[in-house]
Amino acid sequence: MSPLHLCLALSAALFCTGLVAVLIRGNAILVLLGVELMLNAANLNFLAFWRFGPGGGEAGLVFVLFSIAVAAAEAAVGMALVIAVHRHLRSIRIADANRLKG
Amino acid sequence: MTTLLAVLALICLAPAVAAVLVRNLIHSALLFVLAWLGLAAFYLALGAEFVAFAQALVYVGGVSMVALFAVLLTRPGRTDLLPPPSAARAVGGLAAASLVASMLASSLFWSRLPSMEPTAPIPLRRLGELLAGPYLVAVLLVGLILTVALIGGLLLAAPRRPAEGGDA
């Protein structure tokens, strides 16, 4: 099993874990964290192919940096949204936020 | 090399799985942090020093803080134990996730990847030149996005009267 395979397997596993978190956890915060985890899995793919891929181009590395930055922004906004939702509904269960009326 | 990577992979996968499964909100948040740290270590082993440290800094220093802060601001109740997910949702979710998992696994094992020599890690200065050179526009855009996100976060999380709580 080559390191590349290992990386891809890990990223796949992480992705699925995050997906599960997104799908079955009721708490909005955990869902957001799951999304973060999925993003990380994607980053891992980029790095893996940058390192073990067919050479050429640091684009993978650079892209990971950008994706981390954007992930941070996404987390900040997401948490802010969670807080705002909580102020409205007094709850952060996603199932409760099923109406468009605020 | 591979063994080291494997160990690190386990170190970063175990807490992630645990984080998804435990019922205590704070615990799972902290476990997520642990998973991210493990991932940072994995990056380090991959030779991506800068990315690894950036990962640690952003996720452990930033995202986890925000997440924990949100948790504290929106305490469900006396205890942080969450109600167990409803059976239907759990089953459906697991089914869907397993589908994806099988897909990924199949594509992984059926596709024969040529195992190549690892390319040499690039010196930090080169990375800096890349960011300041060809990727400059992207860097500026990301900075813009971050600023907007910060302001938007403030506006969203601020109480109706922006006079107070505008900071923090």
Add this chain to the structure above:
Amino acid sequence: MILAVAPASPADAWLERAPLLLRDALTGWLPDALRPWVSALLSIAVILGVFGLLFAYMTLAERKLLGRMQNRPGPNRTGPFGLLQPFADAIKALTKEDIVPRAADRVLHFLAPVVLVALSLLGLAVIPFGRNLVAVELEAAVLYFFAAGAATELSIFMAGWASRNKYSLLAAMRALAQLISYEVPLLLSVVPVVVVAGSLSTTGIVAAQGGWAAGIWPHWHALTPWGFSAFAVFMIAALAESNRSPFDLPEAESELIAGHLTEYSGFKYALFFMAEYLGMAALSAMAVTLFLGGWQAPLGLLEFVPSYAWFGVKLLLLLLGFIWIRATFPRLRIDQLTRLSWKFLVPLALVNLLNGGFWAATADWSGPAAAVRWLVSALLVVVPFVALARSLAAGYGPRTYRYAPS
């Protein structure tokens, strides 16, 4: 992480080489495969020992200095001038009963202090204590340092939350707010240094500060306008990061009955104590590295003094500054704290970033142009400072006290 074994260059003075010679003497007989690891272990041991002692005597110094500043003698019973006081304290802490509240989250309650100490030690790995004395030579050392330091407040949160105590929880929230607020100016104040020095590695930054202008004016960053401003911001943010007064809101003895430390006793408490001082020392060491020229001597003719001695002197000065500030300033309120960060330090640091960019861009100006360069840079520091200060101080007149009629 390449563990290299830097050979002692014979050019240096004997004292300068002493540590390396000692290391070689200790590891000389080992096979080459092992030598890097053993020397790494050695440096870890040295750091632990030195900074452990430093911690011990910092506590003593703090207590004595505070005592003097408050017209008390301070501890002076154990040993000559109370010099053995730290060890007495250590023994006491070790032998005390370790109490864990029943409702507490045992795991986190146990993990918090351990993680804290570990994290605050991590940062020291990349500090160049002397010309060749750096445990781990990293390309992105600065980034590493802050990545490691970022996690400290996390353990404070763990402690505060795990104690299941409302004061501790408040402390945890404050800790988070404080970190989120002060991580930003801390990093922003470092960026100009990186820009100007053109390197993220601590040794590179120290090397960039070598030499003297006109033989007497060291090229330390703190001695340039932008550097001074960055230094000030860095130190303030460092105070907040290490929970030192006037920013010690998480452990506010007077209002939160020691906050996250409420439910800790015995050795765990000692660990927290230790972590605080280690973090303080680490940040001060970083400040010395980034702004005060690291181990560089202030004057050319003083170079015969070994570099690590210079480093030690600067470090001690900064630490004493910490103590002095603690003895001087009252504690801030949480809203004042955050406002200070977001409305004052962050804009200042941002302008300073611009300033650093200007400085780096005009590196080749000389003669009268250099004067212009200094002038512009100074203006870029003073004008925003005055403007921000005025806008923030608007409405706060000088405070008037009304005394009760006697």
Add this chain to the structure above:
Amino acid sequence: MLHASHLWLIPALPLLAAAVGAAAPRTARRLPVALALGAIIGSFLLSLAALAGALAAPAAKLTANFTWFWAGSTAVRLGWLLDPLGALMSVLVCGVSVLVFIFSTAYLRDDPRLGRFFTCLSLFVAAMLGLLVANSLLLLLVCWELVGLASYLLIGFWFERPAAAAAAKKAFITTRLGDLGFLLGLLWLFHATGSSLFYDGGAGVLEGGALERLAATTLPGGWTAATGIGLLLFAGAVGKSGQFPLHVWLPDAMEGPTPVSALIHAATMVAAGVFLVARVFPLMAADQGLGGVPVHALTAVAVIGSVTALLGALLAVAQTDIKRVLAYSTVSQLGYMMLAVGVGAWEAAVFHLITHACFKALLFLGSGSVIHAAHHEQDARRLGGLATRMRFTYVTFLLGTGALIGLPLVFSGFWSKEAVLHAAELWPVSHLPFLAGLAGVVLTAFYMTRLVSETFLGRARGDGAAHAHESPRAMTLPLAVLAVASVAAGWIGTPAWPWLQSQLTGAPVAAHGLAEGLGLMILSTVLVGAGIAAGGWMYARSPRADDRAPDPLARRFPGVFAALAARLWIDEFYAATVGRLLRGAAALAAWLERWVWGGLVSLTGRVAETTGEVNRAIDEDGLNTGFDRASDGLRDAAQRYSRAQTGEVQGYLRAVVVGLAVLALLLVWGGVR
């Protein structure tokens, strides 16, 4: 030294001030004032520079022309003209404006609309200066109308007073009548010469070729085009500077604030007519052939001027309102100027214009000072005894009076009027204008004496005058400056040293010492003395006891006085003829509108209405039912479908993921490569 191509700066500054002042918020009262003062001072300096540039080469007409737009193939060109006439006038306008502005700051200090006042004033000054430096009749007309607009705004500044509003309308409409002639003349000129530029390096309308052409083309009736155009343009001048048929608006214009009267209706705007005639003098003088020509432009000018001079002086005699007296005196002085132009001595006219601007501005500001001090009491009968209370104003007013009636040898008015009369005397056509001028001299002396003694001598006949006190510094300072000017301004054009004339004409005028025209001087001096004596004997000897007491003149000649006091019923005459005509026309138009056109319009509307009714009926009963059924079905379907819309985000996500996974599995295992 200012180059011609930079002349536009002079009007641009006040225009800018006016624009900013107009945009400024109502609360910022000081801002427009500061702007206006700064701008006008800047323009003053600029025009001084321009004057220096003009005097460097008096004969040369320095122009800077540019194409405004192309109408078909013919370019409509505008331009700036720098010559001693324009430069002197602009210096004069700016100088007087500066003083009047300073005066106004004190005079209108408590007025809530101070800012608006100064904005309008700046607009006026801008337009006036533009008028002076314009090198194109078209541009001049534009500025001309702008000046009229500003005058309208300022006369009606206190529009709460119905009198002021009416006066503003009257001024505007009356001057429009003249401007119609102006416009026609402009069009004719443009049609005839294809250019509206005065001087264009030989191609201008005031230069050789065009003039010869105009003088050559004759119309039915033996007139030449030059005469026709000249008369039309002169109509504009008549309207603007209140010459005889259209003089009625000027006295009413005194409803405006006194500084406005001083600046616009004494010093500058009303002189614009004279300036216009002087500017286009070559055109008017183009056709000198008097043989068999029934009327000739300059002759008309001279006649109108002399009539106005006499009439104004006559009407001034019987007025009781200070400002009205001064207004009629302005009318008559303008008549003198027109007279001078008419007899061909346009430089004398300009000379008199300059001196008159100085001392009439002085007189108006002085009366303003009096009115201000006497709490807006401007009826001479209820004033009096102010000589002791307002010594400074009194002295300056006396100086102004001396200049106006032309006391010999020192006062400016003497020299300028002497120049006018001298020219009139030498006019070959007729001596009537000369005699009218002499009569005017007597009357001027008489009514000014009357005014002074009624206002300042005797004892206070009203509590307004009783509690009067000297005006603040900001008002007395301009008085002082103007007093000096109105004494000294005459020395630049004495027969002994005709500097002004030579600069204006651009050719050195022989200094024909004081000897020549000495007889005329003595004569006019005697006449002035007679006028003063008569006035003094009637009014100053025994000042009226109280405001009820009848006017001494009325006691002696009641009929004449009544007629004069009623202004010879000219206004009533206009009201009876022109006004009635217009009213009838308006009534007719209204009738047509209401019954004929209105009927048509409402008929069309009714038709459209009925069609709409029919359409609606068809829609509702015919088409809609089908649509309703269709949309009902759609709604039900949507309701049934929307059950799937639970709002459960994770539910959606689950569906998405399953779909994605199935798709991907198909791709991978289904061998779809």
